Amino acid sequence: MARAWADSLIKAFYIAKKDAKVYYFKAPNFTYGLLIPVSLYLAFSMAGEINSKLVVAGLTSLVMLFGTTSIEAVAVVLEKQTGTFERLLAAPISLFTIVLGKALAGFFFGLILAAVVLFPLAAVSGTVVMNPLLAVIAIAFASMAFSALGIIASAYAKWVPEAQMLSNFLRFPMVFLSGTFTALETLPSQLQVVARFLPLTYSVEALRSSIAQPAVTYTYILDIAALTLFTIVLLAISTKILEKRIA
Amino acid sequence: MGSAIEAINLTKYYDDLLAVDHVNFEVEQGEIFGFLGPNGAGKTTTIRMLTGQTRPTSGSLRVAGMDMVREPNRAKACMGVVPEVSNIYDEMNAWDNLIFAAQLYGVPKNERKKRAKELLELFGLHERLADRAGNFSKGMKRRLTIAAALIHKPSILFLDEPTSGLDVQSSRMIRNLTKDLNKNGATIFLTTHYIEEADQLCQRVAIINQGKIVAVDNPEKLKASVEKHQIIEVSFDQTQNLERMLASLEYSSKVVQVGDKFRLHVRNTSEAVPLLVDFARENGLKIISINTLNPSLEDAFVEMTGLSSEVMAAEKEQGKKAASLG
Numbered sequence: 001m002a003r004a005w006a007d008s009l010i011k012a013f014y015i016a017k018k019d020a021k022v023y024y025f026k027a028p029n030f031t032y033g034l035l036i037p038v039s040l041y042l043a044f045s046m047a048g049e050i051n052s053k054l055v056v057a058g059l060t061s062l063v064m065l066f067g068t069t070s071i072e073a074v075a076v077v078l079e080k081q082t083g084t085f086e087r088l089l090a091a092p093i094s095l096f097t098i099v100l101g102k103a104l105a106g107f108f109f110g111l112i113l114a115a116v117v118l119f120p121l122a123a124v125s126g127t128v129v130m131n132p133l134l135a136v137i138a139i140a141f142a143s144m145a146f147s148a149l150g151i152i153a154s155a156y157a158k159w160v161p162e163a164q165m166l167s168n169f170l171r172f173p174m175v176f177l178s179g180t181f182t183a184l185e186t187l188p189s190q191l192q193v194v195a196r197f198l199p200l201t202y203s204v205e206a207l208r209s210s211i212a213q214p215a216v217t218y219t220y221i222l223d224i225a226a227l228t229l230f231t232i233v234l235l236a237i238s239t240k241i242l243e244k245r246i247a
Numbered sequence: 248m249g250s251a252i253e254a255i256n257l258t259k260y261y262d263d264l265l266a267v268d269h270v271n272f273e274v275e276q277g278e279i280f281g282f283l284g285p286n287g288a289g290k291t292t293t294i295r296m297l298t299g300q301t302r303p304t305s306g307s308l309r310v311a312g313m314d315m316v317r318e319p320n321r322a323k324a325c326m327g328v329v330p331e332v333s334n335i336y337d338e339m340n341a342w343d344n345l346i347f348a349a350q351l352y353g354v355p356k357n358e359r360k361k362r363a364k365e366l367l368e369l370f371g372l373h374e375r376l377a378d379r380a381g382n383f384s385k386g387m388k389r390r391l392t393i394a395a396a397l398i399h400k401p402s403i404l405f406l407d408e409p410t411s412g413l414d415v416q417s418s419r420m421i422r423n424l425t426k427d428l429n430k431n432g433a434t435i436f437l438t439t440h441y442i443e444e445a446d447q448l449c450q451r452v453a454i455i456n457q458g459k460i461v462a463v464d465n466p467e468k469l470k471a472s473v474e475k476h477q478i479i480e481v482s483f484d485q486t487q488n489l490e491r492m493l494a495s496l497e498y499s500s501k502v503v504q505v506g507d508k509f510r511l512h513v514r515n516t517s518e519a520v521p522l523l524v525d526f527a528r529e530n531g532l533k534i535i536s537i538n539t540l541n542p543s544l545e546d547a548f549v550e551m552t553g554l555s556s557e558v559m560a561a562e563k564e565q566g567k568k569a570a571s572l573g
Contacts, residue, residue, distance in 0.1 A: 007353070011350070011351060011353075014347065014350040014351060015351075018336070018339070018347050021336075021338065021339055021343065022336050022338040022339060023338075082334065082337070083330065083332050083334040084334045084335070084336055086300060086328075086330055086334055087328075087330075087334045087335075087348075087351075087395075088351070089299070089300045090298050090299065090300060090323060090326075090328040090330075091323060091351040091352060092319075092320040092321070092323040092324040092351075092352060092353065093320065093351065094320065246300065246301060247301055247302065
């Protein structure tokens with residue numbers, strides 16, 4: 001059993017490595033992954049609604065969300081479109097291994113984008129990350145949850161723009177409901193409840209906690225647990241959807 | 248010898264559509280087995296089930312002695328799959344494509360490079376190993392796809408239209424390779440629209456039509472089953488209006504023009520040949536060649552499916568054009 005899991009994980013890494021070579025440098029990953037979050041940030045800042053202490057965690061989470069869901073839109077849909085998905089299906093691996101491999105590709109892409117944004121942004125804004133290790137852990141868990149979310153949106157799509165559009169239905173409401181550029185507490189109480197069903201909320205909260213607190217807080221632990229739960233549930237749903245789509 | 252593939256009452260529904268209807272056949276270890284049928288007959292769905300890409304709705308399927316539903320991954324490890332459309336990664340080079348295939352199939356790390364090198368040499372791609380596959384010609388992509396399917400030395404190889412749209416040289420190379428792999432013990436499951444190719448290569452063929460297997464036998468027996476007609480193939484020094492004139496002859500039940508030749512279906516060739524010579528003399532025609540033909544596998548196919556291979560190939564081309572435009 002343990003050997004089968006290890007084998008599955010190794011093959012998922014091979015798929016992620018292949019996806020990095022094939023899909024990382026496709027244009028939509030940069031337009032959606034960097035340009036849209038930065039544009040949103042600029043829009044908020046021009047409206048004078050940006051709290052500079054909140055922006056580092058918010059923008060980093062947003063870049064990860066848009067980047068990982070964009071790479072999934074490209075990596076899942078193009079694979080289906082070009083017929084290479086059949087190569088994976090014909091190989092002696094489970095569908096879950098394929099989904100895990102896709103999620104890992106998004107996960108690593110999210111890490112790269114977070115590093116590109118977090119460190120320069122922290123330096124420019126003069127923000128000190130109190131516990132960098134906790135920040136890295138929060139980024140890793142958030143990146144994986146967002147990737148799994150991206151696979152769900154892409155599993156239904158036949159074309160990359162269609163997948164991006166479906167992802168937008170999930171991404172844009174999150175931008176406004178997850179306390180990305182403003183504190184969650186400023187939202188009406190009903191919307192605060194809705195925010196608790198969105199993974200971006202936990203990513204922003206965990207990152208803010210690691211920036212502000214040197215020690216692990218109870219909220220931080222709950223945030224990481226919530227992101228883990230999101231990842232497990234979203235990966236299981238993605239596998240089920242793809243299973244149904246290819247049946 | 249045991250069975251490499253055993254399908255019993257294999258059935259597949261897509262919602263209410265019955266795509267494969269209680270199909271039964273067995274492929275012996277070490278044989279080249281042809282799987283023929285017109286578009287929409289259930290061929291692709293059957294292959295997808297055989298290769299574990301979709302689950303049967305009902306029925307049992309064993310590949311390499313393993314149950315495809317219960318142990319799909321163990322069965323898939325024994326097979327190589329070459330789909331109809333080459334599905335290598337255009338963005339990666341030939342070498343990386345093969346290494347990735349080796350990784351997926353669990354080829355030990357110390358053997359991957361050696362195996363990839365051997366295959367690139369075998370397929371004449373070793374000088375282009377660092378080139379992006381997207382820059383390859385159609386024939387080269389096909390060769391690389393087959394090489395990737397062979398990286399783990401499978402005992403069963405599924406070849407779906409392996410020579411479709413290829414130049415003569417690449418087609419011949421792939422046919423020879425198919426024979427060589429079979430000589431070395433591999434079982435080959437071949438689908439092709441070129442019925443002549445199936446006749447040349449396959450020890451047995453199955454014909455599927457409207458989701459049902461209509462015949463499974465060796466090509467010679469299938470040909471013998473349609474021997475009620477005899478065929479004379481004749482060519483004259485001109486072809487204009489001849490098809491209509493030949494069709495009006497009493498002793499000919501059917502006339503088909505094939506290039507500059509005419510195939511006449513007759514009841515008795517020994518009676519028809521002198522009459523045909525008289526016809527030529529009376530109409531001032533010179534006979535260039537005249538032969539009696541035995542029924543071909545294509546005749547058997549047409550008889551069993553009601554569809555000629557030309558129509559089948561045309562459908563196929565239309566399908567491909569639609570797919571590339573869509």
